[in-house]
Amino acid sequence: MGLIARAVEAAGISTVSMSSARSITATANPPRAVYLDYPLGQTAGRADAPDEQDHVLAAAFSALETMTEPGSIEDLALEWAADAGWKDHVMRVDPKSPGSANDDRTPRLDTPQYQAADDYNAVDPNCPSCVFFEDA
Amino acid sequence: MLRSAPIDYIQRTREQYSALNYPPYEWAQNSQTPPWHPLHKPLSASRVALVCSGGIYARGQIAFHHKDDNSLRLIPTDVATTQLRTSHFAYDQSAARKDINCVFPIEPLRRAEAAGKIGTIAPYAFTFMGGIYSQRKVVEQLAPAIVSHLIQDEVDVAIMVPV
Numbered sequence: 099m100g101l102i103a104r105a106v107e108a109a110g111i112s113t114v115s116m117s118s119a120r121s122i123t124a125t126a127n128p129p130r131a132v133y134l135d136y137p138l139g140q141t142a143g144r145a146d147a148p149d150e151q152d153h154v155l156a157a158a159f160s161a162l163e164t165m166t167e168p169g170s171i172e173d174l175a176l177e178w179a180a181d182a183g184w185k186d187h188v189m190r191v192d193p194k195s196p197g198s199a200n201d202d203r204t205p206r207l208d209t210p211q212y213q214a215a216d217d218y219n220a221v222d223p224n225c226p227s228c229v230f231f232e233d234a
Numbered sequence: 235m236l237r238s239a240p241i242d243y244i245q246r247t248r249e250q251y252s253a254l255n256y257p258p259y260e261w262a263q264n265s266q267t268p269p270w271h272p273l274h275k276p277l278s279a280s281r282v283a284l285v286c287s288g289g290i291y292a293r294g295q296i297a298f299h300h301k302d303d304n305s306l307r308l309i310p311t312d313v314a315t316t317q318l319r320t321s322h323f324a325y326d327q328s329a330a331r332k333d334i335n336c337v338f339p340i341e342p343l344r345r346a347e348a349a350g351k352i353g354t355i356a357p358y359a360f361t362f363m364g365g366i367y368s369q370r371k372v373v374e375q376l377a378p379a380i381v382s383h384l385i386q387d388e389v390d391v392a393i394m395v396p397v
Contacts, residue, residue, distance in 0.1 A: 099287050099364060099396035101262050105377040106285070106392050108269040111384055115394040120240040127264040128394065129271075135236055138243075139326045141288075141395050145333035148341065155342040158393055159277055159351065168270040173236050182238035189246040191253045199253035204323045210297040213319035213331065217293050225296045227358075229306035231375040 100126020114158045116141045123171060130161045131171045136178045137188065143176075150176065262369060273391070280390035282346075283356035284311075285380060287364030288330060288337035288397040289322030297321040298363040304371040306379055308358040311340060324365045325397050337397055356389045364396055 100123060103113045107129045115131040117123040118141045123131050134141060134154060143151035157174055165172075178184060191199045204211065212218050244261055251258055273280065289298050291307050298305070300323035309318070318334040320327045330337045340359065346352050360380050366372055384392060 099285075099394050100264065101369065101372050102285065102377045102380055103392075103394045104264065104268050105373075105381055106384060106394075107271050109381045109385060110271050111381075111389055111392050112271050112273050113392045113394055115396065117396060119243045119396070121242045121244045122261060123396075125244065125264075126262040127266075127268050129268040133240070135238075135240055137326070138397055139288075140329045140336040141397055142336055142339035142342070145329040145336050148335070148345075151335050151339055151342045152345060155339055155346060155393070156351075159346070162273055162277065162391060168268045177237065185238065185241050188241055189243070189250050191246075191249045196253035199250055201250075201254055201256075204300050206301040206323065208299050208301040210299050211321045211323075212297045213321055213327075217297065217319060220294050221296055222294055223296075227292075227308040227310075228296050229308070229379055231304060231371065231379070 100128040103128035112162055114161045116154065116158060117171070120171065127169050129168055130165045132157045132161050133171050133173050134176060135173070136176075137184060259367070260369065275390065277352050277391065278350055279353045281354050281356050281388060282343065282352045282391045282393060283384055283387065283389040284338065284340065284343065284359040284395065285392050286338045286359065286361045286395040288325070288361070288395070289320050289363040290334065290338045290361040291319050291321060293317045293319060302367050302371070303363050304366045304368070304376050305362065306376060307361045308383065309361055311355045311357060311359055313340070315340065322363050322365075322397065337395060339393070339395065343393070356384075356387045358383065358387060
């Protein structure tokens with residue numbers, strides 16, 4: 099996403115990036131970012147918490163209005179849990195038994211993967227709002 | 235100030251891929267100072283677009299496949315959130331499937347528009363499935379397509395929401 103933020107900004111459109119992966123964002127180096135120290139999957143705030151989601155978006159707007167240094171990342175004060183123990187287990191490989199490492203992502207299937215099987219029945223096969231790129 | 239160190243996903247992914255005997259993932263690295271285009275009008279007069287990489291699609295659209303899909307979806311921003319779905323190979327989608335605003339903050343954006351904080355919401359949001367292995371496919375295909383749509387829609391500000 100950092101590459102895209104840089105391309106968009108270079109085209110004269112102001113960007114602000116949200117992030118819950120600080121090292122990845124710092125390396126990709128988008129123009130402006132706000133960092134939410136949460137597990138991946140709720141970059142814009144936790145589920146069913148509209149006030150919190152509004153707060154994250156307001157912080158992003160504020161970054162647009164106030165940041166003056168390209169590449170700035172602001173750390174938001176929100177915390178996922180009072181205890182930071184959740185961080186210990188994310189993608190952790192036990193150095194004593196690397197063989198126990200798991201890949202819990204889905205198989206890399208090359209056919210569309212619908213959230214619900216029923217979505218397939220609603221598909222417009224021409225999909226005018228889908229943009230596919232030729233393999234170059 | 236964060237009370238505990240952020241997870242270093244680059245380091246943890248390296249360790250995990252190494253333990254699984256996968257080739258290393260190449261993260262985008264940009265040590266050069268990013269481009270910089272400050273707001274040229276107040277937010278309250280700006281047209282704002284969402285660009286989200288959580289694999290969001292609307293019912294009726296073709297879902298993402300999970301083998302380095304770099305395609306793009308245009309989602310009308312007046313869409314009912316009950317019509318929004320996610321399809322992504324890599325992250326835990328349970329929160330997003332319960333409340334799409336976790337990764338696609340359209341309702342916060344609507345409230346910001348209603349409150350006059352922003353001018354208008356752009357007619358389309360742009361979504362894709364992050365974790366694309368080929369940086370070339372991002373730089374040469376996906377990024378220019380997003381830029382071209384944002385310009386066509388006369389967008390002033392883009393909110394980028396990765397996962």
